[in-house]
Amino acid sequence: MNEIWYKGIVTKIVNETHNTRRFWIQIPELTDFSFKPGQFITFDLPIHEKKNKRWRSYSIASHPDGSNEIELVIVLLEGGLGSTYLFNEIKEGSELNLRGPLGVFTLPEHMDRDIFFICTGTGIAPFRSMxxxxxxxxxxxxxxHLIFGTRYIKDLLYxxxxxxxxxxxxKFHYHPTLSRETDGWQGSRGYVHEVYESLLADKRPAHFFLCGxxxxxxxxxxxxxxxxxxRKDIHLELYG
Known part of the structure; x- marks a missing residue:
């Protein structure tokens, strides 16, 4: 586990949807921020006196490219101290303390069967990286198969x-699935569960990655x- 804290500089911020932002963060101390697709970083934010109550973790949405810059996609949670701080206080040029990469939510060593990436909201981040x-x-x-569930077209990320x-x-199949959209949506409706159940009617061997x-x-x-x-076929990363 990487216990070293680095200084990250926010190089770019983009509003992706009405309540999500993409943050690009550079780690100047390193020439290459090396990580496995699916891993996350942890921020130490000035939002609480106790250390463990200041820590907020986010999956890396970019893929390893040999650079020292990563991308995160973050949703503003109602009443969430961490995301409220990031949205209100952090600008391009701001500094953040971070550590990582962390986590074992990574691609299987033996990719010998179909893979189902099932996610909601910003849970798409690790799968985009992979x-x-x-x-x-x-x-x-x-x-x-990437099965991405959200409410409306305006909430779709990437x-x-x-x-x-x-x-x-x-061999990559994208299944955006909307639970509340009514106008002009030609894709899957409802929730992610019906989509993978339908795709796996033949019960073929599969790996499942769940994030959201x-x-x-x-x-x-x-x-x-x-x-x-x-149960061993199911890998998960929990949000919130």
């Missing part, structure tokens, strides 16, 4: 980029096991 890395490195991989990746990568809100993850774990899959 898929872009596989494309960039031209690594062989099985069929991969939508154009994911469609573009799906066009370039024959606890409610979605809890339900997905139950449903995937009810389909006959083993």
């Amino acid at each position: 898929v872009k890395y596989l494309e960039e490195q031209q690594l062989p991989h099985p069929d991969m 939508a154009d980029e994911m469609r573009s990746l799906a066009e370039r990568m024959p 809100w606890k409610q979605m993850i809890d339900e997905a774990k139950q449903r995937i096991q009810a389909m006959g899959y083993d």
